[in-house]
Amino acid sequence: MTVATKPPALVRAASILIVDDHPIVREGLSALLSRHRDLQVCGEAATMVEAVALIDSKQPDLAIIDLSLADGSGLDLIQRIKARNVPTKMLVLSMSDESLFAERSLRAGAMGFLHKQEAREKLVAAIRQVLAGSIFVSEAVNNRILQQLRDGNQPLQQSPISSLSDRELEIFELLGQGFTSAEIAERLHVGIKTVETYRFRIKTKLDFQSGLELVRHATQWVLEKK
Secondary structure (H helix, E strand, C coil): CCCCCCCCCCCCCEEEEEECCCHHHHHHHHHHHCCCCCEEEEEEECCHHHHHHHHHHHCCCEEEECCEECCEEHHHHHHHHHHCCCCCEEEEEECCCHHHHHHHHHHHCCCEEEECCCCHHHHHHHHHHHHCCCCECCHHHHHHHHHHHHCCCCCCCCCHHHHCCHHHHHHHHHHHCCCCHHHHHHHHCCCHHHHHHHHHHHHHHCCCCCHHHHHHHHHHHHHHHC
16 A cells, blocks of 8 residues: 655745846846746835835845945945845845945845856855855955954954945945035935035045045046946
């Protein structure tokens, strides 16, 4: 007499939200993830507003987030999602400088940081690692964090730009992209005087003598990142 056995239970695919303001990038990521049976794209967002709405309605397992969005900073979005106390894990996928933004992303609430120039296979590995509850960063970032812990959390010697706060760094980058103070104020939903205050702080921290010098160096920094 044979004993009937139950078929193996199907494993639910992890739901993924893609947050990037470039349609081609979203399309490419969606096509890549569709090749893996354990991953399923449940939505795409180009802005912070769209992303928050989809987080609330879809409750995805993971959100892949770019740091440069049309209506604000990915760091701000990460903090907003974290404040909502949802189970969604977050992985940053960005062209931004890893040495400046990886640890900032983790502090904001993300569980991983991957540069867009990395191989596709590494992205899938990062997604699965974060879904499993582990932090994903490059070996260089991991070694830097471990060195800081070994040295009692003393900051390592880095570029002067690393001394900027998250908001100062965001405004520095926007200046380098050609935005005016008025445009930055509108984008960040703050007053022009607030932006000017941040510009003064950035100029002081980086020891620039004029606003023109600030914009020139910001533009050069943005170009060097590309």
